[in-house]
Amino acid sequence: MSIDKDTVAKIANLARIEVSEKELESTVGELNNILDWVEQLSEVDTDGVEAMTSVVEASLPRREDKVTDGGYRDSVLKNAPQAEHGFFAVPKVIE
Amino acid sequence: MSRLYPGATGDWEAVIGLEIHAQVISEAKLFSGAATAFGAEPNTQVSFVCSAQPGMLPVINEECVRQAVRTGLAMGCKINLRSIFDRKNYFYADLPQGYQISQFKDPIVGEGVVTIDLEDGSTKEIGVERLHLEQDAGKSMHDQHPTMTYVDLNRSGVALMEIVSKPDMRTPEEAAAYFKKIRSIVRYAGTCDGNMEQGSMRADVNVSVRRPGEAFGTRTETKNVNSIRYVTQVVESEIRRQIDLIEDGGTVNQETRLFEVATGTTRPMRSKEEAHDYRYFPDPDLLPLEFSQEFVDQLAKEMPELADAKKERFIRDLHITPYNAAVLTAEKENADYFETLLAATVDKTGKPISELGSLVSNWITSDLFGALKKLGKSINESPVSIEHAAELLGLQLDGTISGRIAKDVFDIMLDTGNSPEAIVEEKGLKQVSDTGAIEAMIDEILAENADKVEEYRGGKDKLFGFFVGQVMKKTGGKANPQVVNQLLRPKLDG
Structure with a gap:
């Protein structure tokens, strides 16, 4: 599998990462190298082998249904570029 | 029962499917310990997890898992003992993670069937495709400031159940009845309060039209419809719009639409570029969700009466x-x-x-x-x-x-x-059952209406009611009718 410049530009846009025209070229090469490398794994026959989700025997940890967190609005808003009346304030996004 | 819609070029049939989002009843959110209560001050029920601060990890709330299983059981669905959480990636101001944790390929609940009741007294079976658990997003308010949108993350991370129907509905009435039925089921199961005004329940309505017996047409999806009446209106207006469009030589675009309450019609959402490229992949922060059949059986045993x-x-x-x-x-x-x-x-x-x-x-x-x-x-x-x-x-x-x-x-x-x-x-409305008092009154009335008594005795049985009425009138309706009947008849019969 290999990807072209348009695909990289599209992925960059979806991920909201700015990639300049100049960077695009080299990024295409780098990403294709990674893909080629991962592709080598397909040489191994994995028919009938169940997907492994963890290298150690582990199950999904669970929480009790108790309120144990929240209630610190100032901390939550602290790093926001702009906050007003307890809300995050962002440039108007309206459909 | 299949209903057809006449067009200029012949009859059409509608195909309708609903995706219902139902907010899970739980104290805390799906993956964090922040509270879920409605109506709190903005951003006061937000943890570092639900505001997606770097390094935070989700830990699942076991009650939300139980609630999803209960809902699946109440809909007669297959419960999947192993399910997987995926990331659905998109950017929006009220989605701090940049992705929604949802379930894509392997949902917690699989297929089932619910029976809907229609107005003519008939019933119809509607297939349920699946139910999966996912996070809700925050709330954006666009009308509080001329140039800014205000974002409240209290709802961010609250557990939702998305219940997806099969495209088994054919009329607006069936769609409304199905929505009602699901609402009734989750309320009986105690898994969602069904409160549509507060946004606890809303539906995405999928509609397409086709010639009877032909393959499905292209569908549109109208988002966030939050009342049973609106579901009916969306379906009605979409069926009409699509038939008119096709008959005028146009084609239906597969698109997302919005319902406008004022006109009772839908309009296309200004399509965000590449908005539908969600790039689902398994969430690396979460292991598969697994539980035993005994866990499911225990929940089934404890289910409230439906x-x-x-x-x-x-x-x-x-x-x-x-x-x-x-x-x-x-x-x-x-x-x-x-x-x-x-x-x-x-x-x-x-x-x-x-x-x-x-x-x-x-x-x-x-x-x-x-x-x-x-x-x-x-x-x-x-x-x-x-x-x-x-x-x-x-x-x-x-x-x-x-x-x-x-x-x-x-x-x-x-x-x-x-x-x-x-x-x-x-x-003083107490019923008078005192036979002495009623008897005295009856005697009075018989004396006052001697002519009518004669008529009655002459065979005009219907006058009995007249005498009862007179007694009731005299007592202001308070005489015990049974006692009046018992006393009146022997006196009249003399």
Whole structure:
């Protein structure tokens, strides 16, 4: 599998990462190298082998249904570029 | 039953499917310990997890898992003992993670079937495709500031169940009935409060049209429809719009649309570029969700009684009519009110429950519902308390007041909120069962109407009612009708 410049530009846009025209070229090469490398794994026959989700025997940890967190609005808003009346304030996004 | 829609070029059939988002009833959010209560000050129920601060990890709330399984069981669905959480990637101001944790390929609940009731009394089976757990997003407010959008993350991370139907509905009525049925199911199961005004339940409505028997047409999806009536309007307007469009030589675009309440129609959402490229992949922060069949069986054993079972029990044990049973069980709060009032009436009168079911159910479905309809109130806003209602029925049962007087007392209760005993006392409405007093009155009336007595004795039986009426009039409706009948007949027959 290999990807072209348009695909990289599209992925960059979806991920909201700015990639300049100049960077695009080299990024295409780098990403294709990674893909080629991962592709080598397909040489191994994995028919009938169940997907492994963890290298150690582990199950999904669970929480009790108790309120144990929240209630610190100032901390939550602290790093926001702009906050007003307890809300995050962002440039108007309206459909 | 398949309904066809006539167009200029022949008949069309509609195909409808619903994706219902139902907010899970839980104290804390799906993956964090922040609270879920509605109506809190903005951003006060937000943890570092639900605001997606770097390094935070999700830990699943086991109650949300149980709630999803309960809902699946209530819909008769297959429960998947292993399911997987995926990331659905998109950017929006009220989605701090940049992705929603959802379930894509392997949902917690699989296929099932629910039965809907239609207005003509028929039923239809609608397939459920799946139910999966996912996070809700925050809330954006666009109208608070001229150039800014305000974002409140209190709802961010709250657990939602997305319930996806099969495309089995063919009419607006079926779509509305299905939405209603799912709402009733989750409310009975205690897994979602079904409160549409607060956004606890909303539907994405998929509609397409086709020539009968042909393959599915291209569908549109109208987002976030939050009332049963709006679902009906969306389906109606989309069917009409799509038929007109195709017959005019156009084609339906597969697109997302918005419902406009003011016009009752839909319009296309300004399509965000590449908005639908969600790039799902398994969330590396979460292992697969696994549980045993014993876990499911235990939840099944603890399930509350659901509407259909309740209806049968009401008919079988309480001897109430199938019609009343259906009316009372369609909405959980009505069934709850009935059972609470029934228990209160048993307490009040000491009579066995099986003797009271019919009276209590009739009183609720006719007197109370009639009054609430006039007042435009729901049963939870009833101006008459359970205690007062039980007192009223008790007064009627022990013969203190007649059925007719009970209706007058109820009207006064609605106006004043006073207890029926106080009203009966104050207005002197106690039924007169004192045979001596009634007998004296009958004698008076017979003497005053000697001519009518002659007529009656001459064979005009119908005049009996006239005499009863005279006695009731004299007592202001308070005479016990049974006693009047018993005393009047021998006197008239002379």
